[in-house]
Amino acid sequence: MIILVGGLIGAGKSxxxxxxxxxxxxxxxxLDETKKDVYGRDPDxxxxxxxxxxxxxxxxxxxYREAMRRITDLLxxxxxxxxxxxxxxxxxxxxxxxxxxxxxxDFVAVWVRANEDVILSRLSSTQRDxxxxxxxxxxxxxxxxxxxxxxxxxxxxPNNGELHETVDGxxxxxxxxxxxxxxxx
Numbered sequence: 001m002i003i004l005v006g007g008l009i010g011a012g013k014s015x016x017x018x019x020x021x022x023x024x025x026x027x028x029x030x031l032d033e034t035k036k037d038v039y040g041r042d043p044d045x046x047x048x049x050x051x052x053x054x055x056x057x058x059x060x061x062x063x064y065r066e067a068m069r070r071i072t073d074l075l076x077x078x079x080x081x082x083x084x085x086x087x088x089x090x091x092x093x094x095x096x097x098x099x100x101x102x103x104x105x106d107f108v109a110v111w112v113r114a115n116e117d118v119i120l121s122r123l124s125s126t127q128r129d130x131x132x133x134x135x136x137x138x139x140x141x142x143x144x145x146x147x148x149x150x151x152x153x154x155x156x157x158p159n160n161g162e163l164h165e166t167v168d169g170x171x172x173x174x175x176x177x178x179x180x181x182x183x184x185x
Contacts, residue, residue, distance in 0.1 A: 006087025007112035009140040010119035012159040016112050019167045021082035031085040038063045068099045090148035109154040118160050
């Protein structure tokens with residue numbers, strides 16, 4: 001099972017994904033680590049990111065191809081993975097969905113959302129040592145403009161309060177869904 005956890009920068013998706021992985025005993029896969037490798041292949045990407053300019057679509061496509069190579073390798077030893085990414089572009093979400101089907105892997109997509117004032121407060125007060133983004137606000141603003149709505153069912157996870165309350169609410173929702181007629185237990 002792969003749980004895809006998405007959300008805009010500052011929504012708290014990485015915090016939620018880490019805690020979900022920890023509670024379930026799943027491997028946590030942070031796409032940011034793959035980004036550092038793929039984006040690092042072109043020295044111009046560091047400058048662009050520092051200026052709030054997102055990578056081009058071909059570089060992003062290579063990122064997702066590399067991520068799926070890594071995920072496929074990891075599945076041999078870790079059959080359950082929480083995948084942490086923004087998931088804000090439909091074409092790359094669809095690529096992930098298609099790849100999950102190709103490798104016969106069950107998955108669910110979770111969208112972590114927060115109010116804009118909460119996100120901006122988090123982004124302006126968060127220390128981002130060793131993070132791919134030194135100033136996340138310009139890229140957050142770009143992501144808000146670029147975001148493409150989800151076209152498949154997913155779980156919505158509001159994250160305006162405490163992290164543990166958010167994850168408890170997500171687990172409660174999953175429990176309710178699993179208890180509905182037609183869903184496995």
